[in-house]
Amino acid sequence: MNLSVKDAARILSVTEKTIYRWIKQELVPAYRVNGQHRFNQSELLEWATSRRMGISPEAFNEPEEAATPLPTLTESIEAGGIIYRLDGNTRNEVLDRLVNNLRLSDGVDKDYLLKVLIAREELASTSVGNGIAIPHPRNPVLLHTSQPTVTLAFLESPIDFHSLDGLPTKVLFCVISPTLRAHLHLLSMLGYALKDYKFREAIEQAESRENILEALRQAKQGMGQLSQ
Secondary structure (H helix, E strand, C coil): CCECHHHHHHHHCCCHHHHHHHHHCCCCCCEEECCEEEECHHHHHHHHHHCCCCCCHHHHCCHHHCCCCCCCHHHHHHHHCEEEEECCCCHHHHHHHHHHHCCCCCCCCHHHHHHHHHHHHHHCCCEEECCEECCCCCCHHHHCCCCCEEEEEEEEEEECCCCCCCCCEEEEEEEECCCHHHHHHHHHHHHHHCCCHHHHHHHHCCCCHHHHHHHHHHHHCCCHHHHC
8 A cells, every 4th residue: 555645636636635535435445554544556546547537647657667668549459459249148258258359469368367357347347437348457467468458349239337327338448458557557548538529429339440540549639648
């Protein structure tokens, strides 16, 4: 638990009073350590990105990885690919079909990845509402993948992902990354991109690969430093 309330407020660009209010409402993942509130950085950032909140760029600073360029969302989707009409009658069936269609690095255990994705959903739904979910491993480093990818999948039939808004899921963005820094960066960029009307419309209409990537490139212009 490496973050204080002050650290959390700075990273999320809110006041400490807001952090304490979220703690009281049990909205934010926090722990009580020696009488003080503490936060796990990866949990806090994952919580924030799932709610499409703005995050300070300093949150992604990891000295041991500073020399490694952060991936762009466009490049990661191009690497991960787009899947149309992914079938499955339940959440776990859909995840199974998804894993078997992912472009994974050699050596990545698909059975293990499926178990990790299901375990993450059991912990808390990765649905971000409006028919979209972002399945991803809780700890990406354990997969031993070499390339960051984001795979976009359109479901054949809407599936219940236990979304807070009660809407069934129709679209998946599966994020696979070699480092926590890249992982959180891609989650954050997705959160920003999904705020863009044209990109969201292209996703909702399941448009062509070319149209989706073009809408994303246009959305990047308003995504600021995190999209670089």
